[in-house]
Amino acid sequence: MINSLLRYIFAFILIILVQVLILDNIQFSRYAVPFLYILFLLILPFETPGWLLLILAFFLGLTVDLFEHTYGIHTAATVFAAWLRPGVLKLFSPRDGYMSNTRPGISDYGVGWFLKYSATIIFVHHFFLFYFEVFSFHHFFSTLWRVIVSSAFTLLLVVLSQFFVHKPRNE
Amino acid sequence: MRNLLNLIYKYHFFLLFILLEGIATSMGIRYNLYQKAGFVAFTENISAFFNESISSFSDYFNLVETNRKLSLENTILKNQLQRVYRSDELFFFGENDTVHRQKYFFTSARVISNTVTRMHNYLSLDKGSDQGIQPEMGVVCSEGIVGVTNGVTRNYTSVLSVINLNFHVSAKLKKNNYFGTISWDGSDYRTVILNEIPYHVNVAKGDTIVTSGYSAIFPEGIPVGTVEEASVENGSFYRIKVKLFTDFRHLTYVDVIRNLQKEEQKKLQSHD
Numbered sequence: 001m002i003n004s005l006l007r008y009i010f011a012f013i014l015i016i017l018v019q020v021l022i023l024d025n026i027q028f029s030r031y032a033v034p035f036l037y038i039l040f041l042l043i044l045p046f047e048t049p050g051w052l053l054l055i056l057a058f059f060l061g062l063t064v065d066l067f068e069h070t071y072g073i074h075t076a077a078t079v080f081a082a083w084l085r086p087g088v089l090k091l092f093s094p095r096d097g098y099m100s101n102t103r104p105g106i107s108d109y110g111v112g113w114f115l116k117y118s119a120t121i122i123f124v125h126h127f128f129l130f131y132f133e134v135f136s137f138h139h140f141f142s143t144l145w146r147v148i149v150s151s152a153f154t155l156l157l158v159v160l161s162q163f164f165v166h167k168p169r170n171e
Numbered sequence: 172m173r174n175l176l177n178l179i180y181k182y183h184f185f186l187l188f189i190l191l192e193g194i195a196t197s198m199g200i201r202y203n204l205y206q207k208a209g210f211v212a213f214t215e216n217i218s219a220f221f222n223e224s225i226s227s228f229s230d231y232f233n234l235v236e237t238n239r240k241l242s243l244e245n246t247i248l249k250n251q252l253q254r255v256y257r258s259d260e261l262f263f264f265g266e267n268d269t270v271h272r273q274k275y276f277f278t279s280a281r282v283i284s285n286t287v288t289r290m291h292n293y294l295s296l297d298k299g300s301d302q303g304i305q306p307e308m309g310v311v312c313s314e315g316i317v318g319v320t321n322g323v324t325r326n327y328t329s330v331l332s333v334i335n336l337n338f339h340v341s342a343k344l345k346k347n348n349y350f351g352t353i354s355w356d357g358s359d360y361r362t363v364i365l366n367e368i369p370y371h372v373n374v375a376k377g378d379t380i381v382t383s384g385y386s387a388i389f390p391e392g393i394p395v396g397t398v399e400e401a402s403v404e405n406g407s408f409y410r411i412k413v414k415l416f417t418d419f420r421h422l423t424y425v426d427v428i429r430n431l432q433k434e435e436q437k438k439l440q441s442h443d
Contacts (some may be wrong), residue, residue: 054184072196076199135200143350
């Protein structure tokens with residue numbers, strides 16, 4: 001219990017650092033802006049109670065906002081994505097539900113399931129984020145294009161991260 | 172009462188969502204509508220610490236480009252100095268001269284973080300209030316205009332970049348002094364939009380745009396860019412696409428401009 005709690009705290013810090021120190025400094029196109037930090041929301045255990053999910057999302061977004069100088073924009077998008085997560089999990093749940101002692105990841109539920117699940121959350125998050133950032137529907141299609149390209153980029157990084165993390169079996 | 176508690180318990184997920192989303196959205200809306208300089212200053216301390224260490228590392232990659240620009244600027248300054256000697260006009264008027272007061276004071280600063288891909292782009296500088304920087308001072312580089320300081324802590328400053336949706340500055344056509352407002356439309360970090368130039372004015376591709384000096388933030392004549400495309404949209408004003416002189420991807424050193432007569436100018440202008 002303590003062990004897994006520590007692991008999530010470590011993951012939180014690591015993901016934030018990767019986002020702030022590496023990804024925010026790459027900037028190779030204004031269309032492809034990855035927001036990998038949403039990964040933290042994706043990998044939380046299935047059993048995470050709803051209130052905890054929302055509060056964690058709030059602080060996750062707030063932390064990113066601090067570094068991006070965009071007060072409340074990332075927070076709002078992340079809380080919104082967290083609110084939808086239980087529904088998305090239910091929508092894509094396997095026939096006999098989620099087993100205990102499993103985590104939302106490729107190693108437990110396969111690539112197909114993981115892609116569907118994370119693509120939905122990432123798209124919702126990025127959609128909310130980019131439109132809230134522009135704060136108007138003036139450039140509707142150019143913003144939509146940014147949402148799609150950036151979501152694909154983030155999804156790619158999220159999937160890669162799945163192969164990057166060593167997973168201890170059966171705890 | 173019990174029923175109410177039950178109800179809250181039953182819908183606690185949704186109610187908590189509404190509460191947190193409400194807080195975040197109101198923060199975001201307020202941020203979109205006004206500049207929150209105070210909050211910027213607060214968070215600048217935290218993020219500047221990280222950014223400075225990255226920047227000291229990434230500076231090495233820009234050395235060649237920075238050297239080239241510095242030597243170019245040196246040449247330009249030397250030329251100006253030569254002129255000053257010859258005309259014998261400006262050289263002796265320092266700050267203590269009571270007839271010709273020095274109006275602007277430049278402070279060099281290093282850029283420690285910078286974004287170009289967002290809708291609200293900011294820079295951070297490694298100097299702050301201890302070095303005399305205050306909010307609402309102009310920032311320029313050797314090529315042209317960069318932005319306006321907005322949040323200042325003791326040793327760091329955050330700068331609202333020209334390529335930020337909230338940025339506006341008064342600018343004019345260099346050749347005939349017609350002035351308008353520069354703003355960014357969020358589409359490309361190399362171009363900004365100049366509005367409010369009446370359509371009867373002769374505007375040609377390649378015309379130079381400079382700051383007008385009406386705002387007390389920038390001196391007159393700071394280069395902004397060149398006209399790339401001018402079109403008349405709904406009514407009697409041009410919408411001019413301006414190609415910026417400043418390359419926002421390669422900013423390393425900038426100058427912060429302190430207007431020594433800013434208070435005086437603002438006081439006078441606030442009467443109308």
